[in-house]
Amino acid sequence: MxxxxxxxxxxxxxxxxxxxxxxxxxxxxxxxxxxxxxxxxxxxxxxxxxxxxxxxxxxxxxxxxxxxxxxxxxxxxxxxxxxxxxxxxxxxxxxxxxxxxxxxxxxxxxxxxxxxxxxxxxxxxxxxxxxxxxxxxxxxxxxxxxxxxxxxxxxxxxxxxxxxxxxxxxxxxxxxxxxxxxxxxxxxxxxxxxxxxxxxxxxxxxxxxxTDLSLQGTKREGIKIEREGYSKSYLCLGKDFSLELYDIKEICNENSDTERFYAFTCVEGHGEILYRDGTEIIKKGDSIFIPATLGKYTLKGNMKLLKSYVPDVEKVEKEILREIRY
Structure with missing residues (x-):
């Protein structure tokens, strides 16, 4: 894949x-x-x-x-x-x-x-x-x-x-x-x-x-995690989808998940996705589908990417807690 x-x-x-x-x-x-x-x-x-x-x-x-x-x-x-x-x-x-x-x-x-x-x-x-x-x-x-x-x-x-x-x-x-x-x-x-x-x-x-008039739409600030070469913000998490924002300055190494696919949408800048068998260019406005069995891949460039997927909510909650717990 x-x-x-x-x-x-x-x-x-x-x-x-x-x-x-x-x-x-x-x-x-x-x-x-x-x-x-x-x-x-x-x-x-x-x-x-x-x-x-x-x-x-x-x-x-x-x-x-x-x-x-x-x-x-x-x-x-x-x-x-x-x-x-x-x-x-x-x-x-x-x-x-x-x-x-x-x-x-x-x-x-x-x-x-x-x-x-x-x-x-x-x-x-x-x-x-x-x-x-x-x-x-x-x-x-x-x-x-x-x-x-x-x-x-x-x-x-x-x-x-x-x-x-x-x-x-x-x-x-x-x-x-x-x-x-x-x-x-x-x-x-x-x-x-x-x-x-x-x-x-x-x-x-x-x-x-x-219609439920008790619902209020509020701006999502998210939880931002800084890493060398990029940052990642958890913006929303629920049973239907999770949304994360990757701000890539250099590179970010990632792995696919055999349980679910990922989708990346480029909202600013450009770069590339490097994987075992090749490279795909990604630029502003592009969406790219990451198959569940892709394996290791690298996000490289100067770009902002939205990552969306259907999560294991408990698994992602634990991931966030590991980042913020002291």
């Missing part, structure tokens, strides 16, 4: 733009809102872009290679993650995602918890994370009916490098003027409650079913 790159799956959106051209040369025409970079969903499945398996769909490769590719603890019946880049030139709809129980019952797929990393924030770049303090379900419902929801939204300015966890049930929206790296559960279920009078379908009843 070797580090896998995939073709970018682009989706035009009414709120999209052309900002991905600042580090991508393959954008199709139109206002591109989303690039699905590691995906295995009915609405978009990645195709390998490099090496021996070039041209093979990710679901087909999972069937061929099984745990050798995704790990012994990851089910090949449902690929767990969806990794995207999002370019918002205008406000996305105010929306909410269901949890697993509701989504399986009503939509026939997984729920959606996601995490955002701000790759770029332009003038006025902002996000909506939750509602303002004191907003009740009655006020929330009335505001939806009157089209006055914005006054209850917790809209915040953001800068490059900010990280926010969006749990299922949290009202949220990506605002105008940002590029976001989004790591999420493998789901494409979104319930819109307000869409700035664009005429698209709203899903108010379902949204009210799943």
């Amino acid at each position: 070797y580090p896998l790159k995939f073709e970018n799956l682009y989706y035009e959106k009414i709120w999209g733009g052309r900002d991905l051209e600042s580090f991508r040369s393959n954008l199709p025409e139109g206002n591109i809102g989303e690039s699905w970079d590691i995906a295995c969903h009915k609405n978009g499945t990645s195709i390998v872009a490099n090496g021996e398996f070039k041209g093979i769909r990710l679901d087909e490769l999972m069937n061929q290679k099984g745990s050798e590719l995704i790990g012994t603890k990851i089910s090949k019946d449902w690929f767990p993650l969806l990794i995207k880049l999002i370019n918002a030139k205008d406000n996305l709809s105010v929306q909410v995602h269901p949890n697993d129980e509701y989504a399986k019952k009503v939509e026939g797929e997984m729920g959606k918890t996601e995490v955002w990393y701000v790759v770029e924030s332009f003038e006025g770049g902002n996000l909506i994370v939750g509602t303002k303090e004191g907003c009740t379900k009655e006020q929330f419902k009335a505001a939806i009916e009157k089209g006055e929801l914005d006054e209850h939204m917790n809209r915040i300015p953001v800068k490059k490098g900010d990280v926010y966890l969006v749990k299922s049930g949290l009202i949220h929206a990506i605002g105008e003027g940002v590029i976001i790296a989004e790591i999420q559960q493998n789901s494409d279920t979104t319930y819109r409650v307000y869409d700035y009078n664009r005429g698209r379908e709203l899903h108010v009843k379902k949204a009210l079913d799943v």
Whole structure:
């Protein structure tokens, strides 16, 4: 096995733009809102872009290679993650995602918890994370009916490098003027409650079913560990995914895990991944899949990488405690 790159799956959106051209040369025409970079969903499945398996769909490769590719603890019946880049030139709809129980019952797929990393924030770049303090379900419902929801939204300015966890049930929206790296559960279920009078379908009843106004979106500061040649920050950890930020100044030696795959998304700079049989270049905007059986590999260059995976939570907690306990 070797580090896998995939073709970018682009989706035009009414709120999209052309900002991905600042580090991508393959954008199709139109206002591109989303690039699905590691995906295995009915609405978009990645195709390998490099090496021996070039041209093979990710679901087909999972069937061929099984745990050798995704790990012994990851089910090949449902690929767990969806990794995207999002370019918002205008406000996305105010929306909410269901949890697993509701989504399986009503939509026939997984729920959606996601995490955002701000790759770029332009003038006025902002996000909506939750509602303002004191907003009740009655006020929330009335505001939806009157089209006055914005006054209850917790809209915040953001800068490059900010990280926010969006749990299922949290009202949220990506605002105008940002590029976001989004790591999420493998789901494409979104319930819109307000869409700035664009005429698209709203899903108010379902949204009210799943909204939890007690949830608050707070910026993730993480736990930073300094090492020679790089630093590593643990940003969030839960049953659905773990997210870590590697700031590579020189090199970092790593090992794959036979129980699970890893994904690296480059959010700044460039470098390379060296492994037993070769080298893969990685630059800003790239996502690379690390198979469970890759073995030893080295991250080399001057770059920032998001590492996402489905963790053994207890194992990672012990790893963090070893670093901070005295």
